[in-house]
Amino acid sequence: MKIAVIKYNAGNIYSVDYALKRLGVEAVITADKDVLRAADKVIFPGVGEAETTMKFLRANGMDTLIKELRQPLLGICLGMQLMCRHSEEGDADCLGIFDTEVKRFVSQKHEDKVPHMGWNTLTETNSALFKGFTKDEFVYFVHSFYVPVNECTAAVTDYIHPFSAALHKDNYYATQFHPEKSGSVGERILRNFLEL
Numbered sequence: 001m002k003i004a005v006i007k008y009n010a011g012n013i014y015s016v017d018y019a020l021k022r023l024g025v026e027a028v029i030t031a032d033k034d035v036l037r038a039a040d041k042v043i044f045p046g047v048g049e050a051e052t053t054m055k056f057l058r059a060n061g062m063d064t065l066i067k068e069l070r071q072p073l074l075g076i077c078l079g080m081q082l083m084c085r086h087s088e089e090g091d092a093d094c095l096g097i098f099d100t101e102v103k104r105f106v107s108q109k110h111e112d113k114v115p116h117m118g119w120n121t122l123t124e125t126n127s128a129l130f131k132g133f134t135k136d137e138f139v140y141f142v143h144s145f146y147v148p149v150n151e152c153t154a155a156v157t158d159y160i161h162p163f164s165a166a167l168h169k170d171n172y173y174a175t176q177f178h179p180e181k182s183g184s185v186g187e188r189i190l191r192n193f194l195e196l
């Protein structure tokens with residue numbers, strides 16, 4: 001099975017690659033569009049800022065490519081956010097795969113620190129990504145923006161208020177949390193994606 005990780009100006013490409021290696025998977029980290037089109041599965045990682053990253057993707061034709069792909073694709077963190085219609089982070093128009101907004105967290109109480117950095121459990125998991133997942137298992141988040149619960153929501157968590165921890169539509173899967181930084185639980189989620 002050919003697994004490709006999209007190489008662009010994101011920050012967590014190599015931690016994703018290392019997590020895949022721990023699963024015994026040798027992924028190709030590439031910006032080569034033919035290699036990405038030919039992959040069985042594609043991972044779209046991301047740590048960074050939406051506006052800058054969208055400019056980079058458009059300048060390199062990666063926006064069109066990602067929207068053309070029909071094999072399973074997993075967006076992670078910023079990757080998930082860029083798959084939405086628009087982000088308040090830099091007022092960025094994004095890929096529009098998920099017809100929803102990305103909004104900035106607004107602290108309601110002093111203890112509601114932003115960015116949200118921590119371990120949360122998930123509810124309402126309704127995707128093959130979460131096969132074998134139990135309600136008391138934790139995954140790791142680090143983000144200042146969130147995707148409201150919407151028709152593509154595939155898991156929910158609660159920090160300041162409920163929000164989408166994962167999205168799914170057709171061949172597009174996405175997690176706001178970092179499976180590559182979520183220990184054995186995250187490894188299982190990555191394995192579930194690879195087994196789709």
Ligand SMILES: NC(=O)CC[C@H](N)C(=O)O
Nearest residue numbers: 047048078142143144145
């Ligand atoms: N880790 C990240 O890059 C998070 C994505 C985005 N910058 C956010 O703060 O929500």
